[in-house]
Amino acid sequence: MADGSGARTFAELDMRSNRIAQFFLSLDLRPGDGIAMLLDNSTAYFELAWAARRAGLYYTPISTHLKQSEIEYVVRDCGAKILLADERFAPVLEALPADLRARCATVFVGAGGLDDLISTFREAVALPVVPMGKDFFYSSGTTGQPKGIKQGLGEPPMTGADKAEWNVRLFGFGADTVYLSPAPLYHAASLRFSMKVIDGGGSVVVLPKFEALGALRAIETHRVTHSQWVPTMFVRMLALPAEERAVFDLASHRVAVHAAAPCPVELKEQMMAWWGPIIWEYYAGSERNGVCCISPQDWLAHKGSVGRAVLGKIHIVDDTGRECFANETGQVYFDGPKFEYHGDPGKTEKARTAQGWSTLGDIGHLDADGFLYLTDRKAHMIISGGVNIYPAEIENALVLHPAVADAAVFGLPNPDYGEEVKAVVQLQRGRRQDSAMAGELLAFCRSRLSNVKCPRSIDFVDELPRLDNGKLYKTALKQRYLDGGDARSHVIKG
Numbered sequence: 001m002a003d004g005s006g007a008r009t010f011a012e013l014d015m016r017s018n019r020i021a022q023f024f025l026s027l028d029l030r031p032g033d034g035i036a037m038l039l040d041n042s043t044a045y046f047e048l049a050w051a052a053r054r055a056g057l058y059y060t061p062i063s064t065h066l067k068q069s070e071i072e073y074v075v076r077d078c079g080a081k082i083l084l085a086d087e088r089f090a091p092v093l094e095a096l097p098a099d100l101r102a103r104c105a106t107v108f109v110g111a112g113g114l115d116d117l118i119s120t121f122r123e124a125v126a127l128p129v130v131p132m133g134k135d136f137f138y139s140s141g142t143t144g145q146p147k148g149i150k151q152g153l154g155e156p157p158m159t160g161a162d163k164a165e166w167n168v169r170l171f172g173f174g175a176d177t178v179y180l181s182p183a184p185l186y187h188a189a190s191l192r193f194s195m196k197v198i199d200g201g202g203s204v205v206v207l208p209k210f211e212a213l214g215a216l217r218a219i220e221t222h223r224v225t226h227s228q229w230v231p232t233m234f235v236r237m238l239a240l241p242a243e244e245r246a247v248f249d250l251a252s253h254r255v256a257v258h259a260a261a262p263c264p265v266e267l268k269e270q271m272m273a274w275w276g277p278i279i280w281e282y283y284a285g286s287e288r289n290g291v292c293c294i295s296p297q298d299w300l301a302h303k304g305s306v307g308r309a310v311l312g313k314i315h316i317v318d319d320t321g322r323e324c325f326a327n328e329t330g331q332v333y334f335d336g337p338k339f340e341y342h343g344d345p346g347k348t349e350k351a352r353t354a355q356g357w358s359t360l361g362d363i364g365h366l367d368a369d370g371f372l373y374l375t376d377r378k379a380h381m382i383i384s385g386g387v388n389i390y391p392a393e394i395e396n397a398l399v400l401h402p403a404v405a406d407a408a409v410f411g412l413p414n415p416d417y418g419e420e421v422k423a424v425v426q427l428q429r430g431r432r433q434d435s436a437m438a439g440e441l442l443a444f445c446r447s448r449l450s451n452v453k454c455p456r457s458i459d460f461v462d463e464l465p466r467l468d469n470g471k472l473y474k475t476a477l478k479q480r481y482l483d484g485g486d487a488r489s490h491v492i493k494g
Contacts, residue, residue: 002180002218004208012048013198020051023117029081031056031130032153036080036104037186038062038071038089040050041208044114045185049083049135049195056130056153061137061186067465068092070146074138075104077148077343086110137188137286137340148342149286158486166310169197169281170227171255177202178252180218180227182210188286189259202226210440212236216248223252231263232406232466234271235399239428245274254278261471262374264396265303274294281306283374285360290314290334290441293373305371312336314358317365317472326368331378333357342350363390383473384419389453391421391474399446401441403431406464409455410478423455426464426476433460 035057052059060078062071076082085093087110107117107303112248131153138146164204179197182205183190205222207214210233218224257280266443272281277296283306284291294307312334316324324330334359341347352358364374376390393407398407411419425441427433438458465473
């Protein structure tokens with residue numbers, strides 16, 4: 001842990017995960033059963049995940065920002081038999097329905113609780129040979145209810161299988177890797193990449209919570225070689241005064257990876273100017289149906305692209321089902337590994353074509369060289385006066401203004417045009433939320449975008465509902481307006 005709150009050697013992880021696996025087996029959990037974890041970032045996350053793998057169990061991380069009803073939904077849907085949680089969640093979990101608490105026991109593991117649970121299992125033992133347990137993640141639910149992605153259990157543990165995964169090969173993970181994970185471990189990328197690094201003998205440094213100076217300090221202190229980010233973290237770090245950023249020695253840092261949300265070209269250019277050509281990007285989902293990746297060198301030649309396919313083959317399909325030519329925009333599909341949304345064959349079928357290709361719901365195009373460029377999610381598209389407008393393009397423009405910390409754009413009903421473009425902006429600290437600032441932002445948009453794409457109105461909020469994995473919870477934000485809420489602090493009409 002980057003703050004010094006905990007550390008584990010490989011020997012300790014091996015011993016403790018063995019003892020926790022014994023605890024799971026003592027509860028009559030069998031291969032294919034599930035556990036859920038509602039935990040802040042800690043070393044316990046890895047111990048529990050490895051124990052689940054060794055016992056052949058599915059493990060479902062749950063976002064610590066979910067409300068009680070959302071936690072109930074995930075726990076019910078995944079079928080977990082045990083929910084392992086930090087003590088601070090006790091009031092929420094004790095209020096869950098009685099039938100769910102009876103079916104899924106809550107076990108608190110914080111403040112020494114994990115040591116108490118395994119106190120009777122003092123020695124490592126030979127565990128039953130079972131299929132390796134696997135993560136069972138839920139999508140962020142930014143466009144509706146979270147969707148569970150459950151895949152078949154893997155090979156027996158400790159076989160060395162699957163060592164040539166795309167991320168290991170492209171990013172050069174190995175025994176000398178020191179990987180910084182600044183995001184919550186309940187996010188698929190954070191936990192999967194961290195565990196992949198440890199699988200290969202590398203070291204992982206985890207931030208309890210992202211903080212710009214703390215992240216830079218961790219790179220210097222732990223001589224970090226690899227890291228993973230989301231674009232909002234870049235915005236926060238670039239917002240630091242130049243003199244503060246300059247004091248950190250980042251010479252050990254050789255691979256910085258980002259994903260999860262669109263990154264404006266100018267923002268990435270600023271990061272490249274600061275960190276050098278070490279920034280990689282990939283596009284994938286918890287569904288694991290395909291992956292695109294782009295090196296810093298390829299990105300400089302194809303700015304704005306998320307790369308070529310490194311897992312699966314990409315197809316761009318229009319609304320009629322026709323496969324698009326190069327530079328034609330349509331929905332992005334992968335002909336790659338198959339997945340199913342747990343308990344929802346309708347959603348699974350909706351995400352597939354007749355050929356068996358599957359989509360994450362994004363819109364984009366391929367260039368003549370096979371590089372993918374994303375436009376936005378289909379569910380976020382605004383249709384105003386018959387024109388398709390993609391919010392990500394407007395958000396990327398707004399966030400480049402020095403006063404803007406974050407931005408969200410979505411469509412609201414308009415009696416004349418069907419929908420109109422609404423922008424909600426979170427300003428940098430110390431900036432005034434007034435009509436002058438709103439007018440300045442509107443003019444900034446007009447200098448970069450056609451008038452039809454520019455917001456009809458701009459509101460300010462103190463903080464946008466962005467998840468720690470970088471994804472914007474736009475559905476909840478838009479619903480406030482549809483419900484007639486007064487969460488706005490200022491409005492200016494464009």
